[in-house]
Amino acid sequence: MTITDQQKKILELLADGEFHSGPVLADILGVSRSAVWKQLHNLTELGLEPIAVSGKGYRLKRPIEFLSSEKIESVLMDNVRLNISDLNIHDRLDSTNNHLINLAKCAARSGTVCLAEFQIAGKGRRGRSWVSPFGSNIYLSLLWHFHNGPSAISGLSLAVGVSVIRALASLGLSGIGLKWPNDIYWQEHKLGGILIEVTGETHGPCAAVIGIGLNIYIPDREAAMIDQAWIDLTRIMGGISISRNRLVGTLLNELLPILADYENHGLAPYLDEWRSYDCLVGHPVVIYQGESAITGNAGGIDDNGLFRLMTADGKACCFASGEVSFSKN
Ligand code: BTN
Numbered sequence: 001m002t003i004t005d006q007q008k009k010i011l012e013l014l015a016d017g018e019f020h021s022g023p024v025l026a027d028i029l030g031v032s033r034s035a036v037w038k039q040l041h042n043l044t045e046l047g048l049e050p051i052a053v054s055g056k057g058y059r060l061k062r063p064i065e066f067l068s069s070e071k072i073e074s075v076l077m078d079n080v081r082l083n084i085s086d087l088n089i090h091d092r093l094d095s096t097n098n099h100l101i102n103l104a105k106c107a108a109r110s111g112t113v114c115l116a117e118f119q120i121a122g123k124g125r126r127g128r129s130w131v132s133p134f135g136s137n138i139y140l141s142l143l144w145h146f147h148n149g150p151s152a153i154s155g156l157s158l159a160v161g162v163s164v165i166r167a168l169a170s171l172g173l174s175g176i177g178l179k180w181p182n183d184i185y186w187q188e189h190k191l192g193g194i195l196i197e198v199t200g201e202t203h204g205p206c207a208a209v210i211g212i213g214l215n216i217y218i219p220d221r222e223a224a225m226i227d228q229a230w231i232d233l234t235r236i237m238g239g240i241s242i243s244r245n246r247l248v249g250t251l252l253n254e255l256l257p258i259l260a261d262y263e264n265h266g267l268a269p270y271l272d273e274w275r276s277y278d279c280l281v282g283h284p285v286v287i288y289q290g291e292s293a294i295t296g297n298a299g300g301i302d303d304n305g306l307f308r309l310m311t312a313d314g315k316a317c318c319f320a321s322g323e324v325s326f327s328k329n
Contacts, residue, residue: 003046003091003118003134006031010039011048011135017063019056046118047133047222062217064135065244067115075249080256085111092134094121096141097197097211104143104199104207111256112143115248122213125195126323130213133222137232138192138214138244140251144259149203155267155305157182157196160210162270163254164192165277170250171242173233177279180298180307180324184214185279188326189231191215210259212251216244267305275300284327285309287319295327 003011009029013020026033040050040058049061067089073081086108093099093116100114116139122130132139146153161182168176168184179185184192192214200206215232223230233242258270267274275281280298287294287309299308299316306318 006039007042007046008091010036010043011064012066014050014058014060015064015066015135017060019053019059021057025058043134044221047131047136047219049219049221061219062136062241065241066135067117067248068245071243071245072249072252075246075253077253080253083111083256083260084113084252085109087113088115090114090116092116092118092120095119095123095130095211096139097123097195097209100141100143100209101197101199104209108143110143110145110259113252114141114143115139123195123211124193124213130193130195131218131222131225132213133219136217136219136222138212138216138248138251140213140248141209141211142252142255142259144208144210146206146208146263147204148263149201150198150206151202152263152266153198153206153208156208156210156262157194158274158301158305159258159262159267159270160194160196160212160255162273162277163258164194164212164214164251166254167247167251170254171247173236176277178274178277179279180301181305181321186231186236188279189229191231191233191236210255214247214251216242216247268303271301271303271305274305280324280326285324286327287322287324289319289322298324 022033022036025036043050050058051061052058069087069089096114096116103112118134119132119139122132122139124130158181161178164184165176177185182194183190195211197209198206217234218232278300281300283298285298296309296311299310302308302318306320309317
């Protein structure tokens with residue numbers, strides 16, 4: 001499904017969240033009133049929530065702040081702006097990660113940033129899909145080249161998690177934690193996630209596409225498609241909206257310096273900070289690996305960023321991969 005010029009125009013008119021009458025919309029767009037109604041109805045396919053009230057007209061349930069490269073750039077620090085080689089905003093993509101993986105094959109440079117208003121096939125970890133309604137959340141991917149192969153960037157996703165928490169904290173949001181390896185959590189509910197996809201040689205140059213999804217506002221209909229406990233920033237903040245452009249700019253300010261330094265110092269500079277955000281440590285958990293489920297108490301991460309599980313027989317086991325959940329017992 002594409003976003004037509006007509007839909008884009010309607011969205012721009014309705015972005016203020018105010019009522020607009022059918023005849024006025026029809027007039028501006030140069031179409032019939034029934035065509036306006038049809039276009040509005042189609043907006044639900046983008047995950048939007050148009051509301052019709054007789055005598056008043058149409059409005060969106062929530063206003064939309066469109067992503068804007070000018071607004072994002074106005075937030076960037078000078079040294080960060082220098083490290084961004086391209087910043088593209090798309091109305092619709094299958095997945096911002098896929099888009100950058102393809103660009104990486106065509107020699108795109110480190111610091112290429114891709115954002116989308118809507119992902120038709122947003123990807124989560126472990127083959128899951130990432131619910132990506134239009135204009136509501138942040139779907140961001142960033143390309144970075146490394147010289148020394150994937151092994152040199154192990155633990156990168158943990159450092160990226162630190163950058164997300166720093167960005168949220170600098171906007172005044174506290175109480176947000178990290179769930180190993182790189183889920184953004186608030187009170188046992190998922191607020192965001194990180195998906196890093198690496199292509200290239202085992203011991204040579206590689207390209208990492210770092211994808212970050214952050215929930216700003218999840219419409220009810222989309223929420224029904226999420227199969228785990230979730231939360232968004234609007235709900236955390238009691239209905240107050242946060243500027244997506246400011247958040248993206250702040251996130252890039254935190255993320256770019258970490259990427260630029262990662263091959264020099266690795267995870268070590270971020271370990272203590274990561275541990276201070278660890279929302280699993282001390283909790284009874286289950287780690288799933290393939291078919292097996294192992295229970296124990298979360299024992300934090302080791303110096304390589306591996307997950308430590310303290311089992312009932314007092315042993316500590318370390319895991320490089322797996323899916324950890326809070327245990328219900
Ligand atoms: C997870 O499962 O926790 C990872 C979610 C990552 C979602 C983001 S949204 C931007 C980027 N593009 C994608 O298709 N996925 C990532």
